[in-house]
Amino acid sequence: MMATDRPKTAAPPVLWPYLLLCAGTAVWIDLGSLHQCQHADSLLPVHISLYRWTLFYWDSDRIGMLIPFLARPIDHPLANLLFQDALNVFSGLAAFFLLARYFLRDATYPLVAAVAAAGFLTLPTPYYRFEYLVDTYYGLWLSLGLSGLLLLEPRADGGVSWSRRFFALAMLLLAHWVYCTAFLFLGPLVVCRLVAARVGQPFAGEAGPSLVRLGRLGCLARRFLPKEAGLPLLFLAASAVAGFLLMRLAPARPTSFGALPMQEWPLSLKLLLRNTVTNLGSGGYLQFLSVLGASAVFQLVFPSVRRHAGPAWRAAGALTAAGVALALFMATREWVSRNEHMFRFLLPSCLYLQAAVTIAAIGPVAAALSQWTGKRPVQLSPILLLIAVAWSYGKPSLQGVRQDLAVHHYPTSTSIEPLHGIAIEEVIDARCTHIAGAYWQVWPAVFSANLALRERGEQRIVWGISLRSRPTRRFWSHVPLEDIRVAVPVGDPQAEGFLKETGLPPLVVLERRTTFLILRPQ
Numbered sequence: 001m002m003a004t005d006r007p008k009t010a011a012p013p014v015l016w017p018y019l020l021l022c023a024g025t026a027v028w029i030d031l032g033s034l035h036q037c038q039h040a041d042s043l044l045p046v047h048i049s050l051y052r053w054t055l056f057y058w059d060s061d062r063i064g065m066l067i068p069f070l071a072r073p074i075d076h077p078l079a080n081l082l083f084q085d086a087l088n089v090f091s092g093l094a095a096f097f098l099l100a101r102y103f104l105r106d107a108t109y110p111l112v113a114a115v116a117a118a119g120f121l122t123l124p125t126p127y128y129r130f131e132y133l134v135d136t137y138y139g140l141w142l143s144l145g146l147s148g149l150l151l152l153e154p155r156a157d158g159g160v161s162w163s164r165r166f167f168a169l170a171m172l173l174l175a176h177w178v179y180c181t182a183f184l185f186l187g188p189l190v191v192c193r194l195v196a197a198r199v200g201q202p203f204a205g206e207a208g209p210s211l212v213r214l215g216r217l218g219c220l221a222r223r224f225l226p227k228e229a230g231l232p233l234l235f236l237a238a239s240a241v242a243g244f245l246l247m248r249l250a251p252a253r254p255t256s257f258g259a260l261p262m263q264e265w266p267l268s269l270k271l272l273l274r275n276t277v278t279n280l281g282s283g284g285y286l287q288f289l290s291v292l293g294a295s296a297v298f299q300l301v302f303p304s305v306r307r308h309a310g311p312a313w314r315a316a317g318a319l320t321a322a323g324v325a326l327a328l329f330m331a332t333r334e335w336v337s338r339n340e341h342m343f344r345f346l347l348p349s350c351l352y353l354q355a356a357v358t359i360a361a362i363g364p365v366a367a368a369l370s371q372w373t374g375k376r377p378v379q380l381s382p383i384l385l386l387i388a389v390a391w392s393y394g395k396p397s398l399q400g401v402r403q404d405l406a407v408h409h410y411p412t413s414t415s416i417e418p419l420h421g422i423a424i425e426e427v428i429d430a431r432c433t434h435i436a437g438a439y440w441q442v443w444p445a446v447f448s449a450n451l452a453l454r455e456r457g458e459q460r461i462v463w464g465i466s467l468r469s470r471p472t473r474r475f476w477s478h479v480p481l482e483d484i485r486v487a488v489p490v491g492d493p494q495a496e497g498f499l500k501e502t503g504l505p506p507l508v509v510l511e512r513r514t515t516f517l518i519l520r521p522q
Contacts (some may be wrong), residue, residue, distance in 0.1 A: 032393030061250035092139025176243030269331035312363030323352030
């Protein structure tokens with residue numbers, strides 16, 4: 001365990017009260033200003049849930065649609081969106097507590113997690129927070145994966161029950177369905193944590209015949225990767241294989257696992273770091289981490305704190321090593337370059353590094369205070385989290401959510417930008433059956449149109465014709481040609497190409513509106 005040399009402290013609190021806290025704050029965030037950053041990528045799961053559920057994100061093979069599947073019974077577009085995003089936000093917040101619990105085996109982990117979560121919810125840009133909490137599913141697979149790893153923690157006698165093994169494997173399999181390469185992010189956590197836990201500790205069979213029999217490399221393997229690493233790594237490997245096999249079921253397999261030429265790696269890392277710093281630096285987040293880091297070093301002056309610092313610093317070292325290794329690896333990927341070096345590719349690394357700094361700064365002093373006062377500092381956890389949510393997302397308001405969704409956006413590599421879309425009410429009044437055009441324009445417009453239709457009590461559906469619309473073609477192909485009306489934003493250069501791919505007959509302009517054209521089959 002990570003805390004083998006720590007002075008005797010209270011046992012770690014159970015997780016479920018903090019998971020309930022995450023659930024409550026997730027609902028608050030979901031009804032707050034979260035939706036000011038919605039865009040096509042984050043709205044498309046609603047269409048997947050309501051109109052054509054598939055195993056993976058439409059025309060993709062790496063992002064499993066677990067939450068859209070759970071939301072399928074909810075047929076109202078707004079309610080479906082709120083349900084999905086509440087689960088996403090809950091998973092993202094829970095990951096802070098699960099990560100701290102995985103590395104800290106004492107009563108300090110809730111406070112460490114709350115400080116990390118509060119800093120994350122208040123200081124980065126809203127777009128950065130939204131990408132983690134909603135758009136990328138990082139929180140979902142990370143919380144599932146960490147839950148599986150925690151279930152594999154051995155009992156005092158060194159064993160793991162078969163029931164825990166079953167649920168752990170189920171969690172890890174779900175994590176690799178949601179994100180096929182989850183093992184790349186979870187595996188370094190397992191290895192680095194176990195290596196850090198073994199530093200400076202004796203182990204059986206180090207000398208004598210075993211040393212001769214194993215050799216130096218075998219001895220080092222036994223020292224730094226003890227047998228308790230076997231089950232987590234085995235389950236991770238099995239889940240990774242299952243995840244790649246599931247990918248083969250996707251009708252489209254666009255994901256590239258190739259590497260960039262080596263000479264491009266430094267530039268790729270530079271662009272990733274630049275886009276990340278742009279989103280983290282403006283709100284004081286980097287300064288916040290710097291203060292925590294300086295505090296962690298300064299606390300070592302006090303012997304009472306220093307006595308509790310060993311396990312926390314080893315945990316921080318393990319998280320730092322995992323985060324840096326992942327960042328360097330991501331800079332070598334061709335897929336990262338093809339996606340404009342979006343800051344989201346460094347999100348797991350940033351979370352690990354943030355957890356490292358927070359553990360080093362908060363863990364030892366919290367443990368010392370607990371020993372001095374005889375009271376656990378965990379009571380501060382809900383207070384910190386609730387203050388952060390109120391500060392960043394405001395008062396919950398369903399009307400506010402509707403107002404935020406009425407404004408459409410599109411993402412760039414560093415920010416979220418407003419989109420001047422088409423007039424949705426005019427599209428509905430013109431009885432348009434489709435909206436065709438650029439991806440970032442079409443899917444927010446389709447969501448708004450179907451939401452308005454549902455609240456009018458109409459059963460018809462407006463379909464999208466754009467990138468990722470192929471899975472729905474067979475559902476609207478039965479619409480009579482004489483009824484088809486296609487809304488195309490004025491000046492959209494992509495609509496013609498997408499319309500040709502559908503197999504529709506040539507279209508002619510039926511009517512011109514201020515923001516869009518209405519086309520019908522010739």
